Amino acid sequence: MNTEKNINPFNGYIALFALLLSFGFLIFGIVYKHPFDTIVACILLLLIAKGFIIISPNTAKVLLLFGNYKGTIKQNGLFWINPFYTRTSLSMKARNFESDKVKVNDKMGNPILISVILVWKVEDTFKAIFEVDNYTSFIKIQTDSAVRKLAGSFPYDHFEDEMATITLSTNFDDINNALENEVTERLEIAGIKVIEARIAYLAYAPEIAHSMLRRQQASAVVAARHKIVEGAVGMVESALSLLSTKNIITFDEDKKATMVSNLMVVLCGDSETKPVINTGTLNQ
Template sequence: MPVPEDPKDTERRKGPEGPAEPAAPGDGAGPRALVVRNRHDSIPMDLLFRGDTAELPKPTKTPGASAASVASSSASAQAGATKNTKKKRAHPDDRTAPVKDGRKPPAPPRPDRELAERRGPACSGWWALLVALLALGGAAWLIWSGGLVPARITDFLALPERPRNGLVAWQRAVVVGCGAVALFALGGLTRGRVGSAWTLSLFGRYRGSVRRTGLVWISPLMLRRRVDVRLRHWRSEPMTAVDAEGIELRVVVLVVWQVKDAARALLTVDDHQAYLREQVEAVTARVVSRLPADSFREPADDVPTLRDAEAVGDALGATLAAECRAVGIEVFSARPTRVEYAPEVAAAMQRRQLAAIDAKHRDTVLTSVLDAVDDTVRRLTERGLVTLDDYERKALVKDLTVAFYTARGSAVDTH
């Protein structure tokens, strides 16, 4: 049985679909939850203006359905929509969620697995040489059996004369085939050296690398590129950098490196040595900018500076190794051999350094003088050699301080 309502409210809320009824005051939809009813259906009004895509409950087709049950179904629909909205909301820590502009963050670059160095097709050159000799011997025997060898050669080699019958078609094909085999076998012979490797490619595709030494046979159809895989070192030119305080420096770095993956070193970049030089410059500028060149503050021992060559070298080596690993270069060490100020600021920084050294020296001398004065006055007083009041004690301390400080300063200047 429908809930009775005020006739004025009915007239004000009447629409094209029929009268609207308020929900019961005790249900979960609240006092503003309204229900639009017609002859066949009852639809909660708040669902007509929702922008949520949640599935709406089917309207009740019972004409006599109570407003309380319809309002409760509306409240449950709202709760379900809120739950679905919370499920669809991306977690702030989700790495796969798109960024503000709608694009996903770029993934870190990964080296192509096909460019990883692997063993290329090659064999010992002595086998190729043996095949070439056998092919040439077979072709020569067929030519001699057909009587096509000149008399001078047969006389020189002491071979019996053969009638000049010529070669039939299959013999000619065999001779041509033997010659092609000999050329193919001899054309692939090369010399492998210690500390170098061949990178092979066929029709633009990487086929493998060869690190064999001695006489080696590689298919002459493949394009061969040699790369040096020995342990090498490179000393950079003075590079411009700035320290943590923005002071311009000149840094020289010694890098010990080796080509670990010949395929990536040759095929990933145009010039792996130029790539290494550029990375050394970039990494040096980045690492040097983290620390000051010198510390003029006290205590200076607790402040890390660029004068700690071991710590700076470890940071340079680790960072450079991570940058060069993608191109097949293994960096064993990167040590700064010289860190100095730029010529424009060298004079000013030298004066600042001398002032800091002089201040530290004066502080050391003054500390030792004060210790000596304190010990002298204390010993004189404890042994009863003098009896001093406050005024006399201050005067004695002043005279002893001046005397000891003058003596220490003269001794230091003499040395």
């Protein structure tokens, strides 16, 4: 027996009626002084009373008879079972688990902080009770292990690995699916169903966060500068072509180089350009 077995218990209301009959039989034995009937009625009364069981919604009862697994009751209501059964209650509700922020290394060896949120529920009561020692502790440890493996399988971003197709900080759906599959595989032995698994927190570790931020800012500045220079070259080219086409002015190579230099300074400079009025010739 390596899996759950559902059983249908006896109707509790019929047992309740039998309990009332036993009580009446007991009163009869006492009143008419029938010792044997009184003893039998007492035994029946105790056995019937001890066999009652009430199961609330989203709750299961695991039944053992002298250490032997007999089955699980998942129905709701009032029932009667063998009074010698040992009963263990188990919640079937969906529950949340948020892991602590753990420091791990990503695929490129950078230390990062990561935590996850896991939504789970018990699916197989036999495995949850008998296959692992403590299934809630098992969930915590295995989830942390899955997070460490996931973080070590992907780079944090594309700055470290430009050829990576999936990174922790950008491909959230792919990462969450990989995490869910990993956790599901690990928790299957405990009869746990993973409803959802997703990253709750992700950041560089404090000791490298500032350096990584400066690196990202530098990359953004370089990209912006590249775009500015590209646009400035196009504007200078258009200006020279327009001046030449309309015969507004004729440039030799020196004058063209001077104008290109001035226009590039104006267009690419960080600070506001202050105009200088030249009242002489272009060569002055």
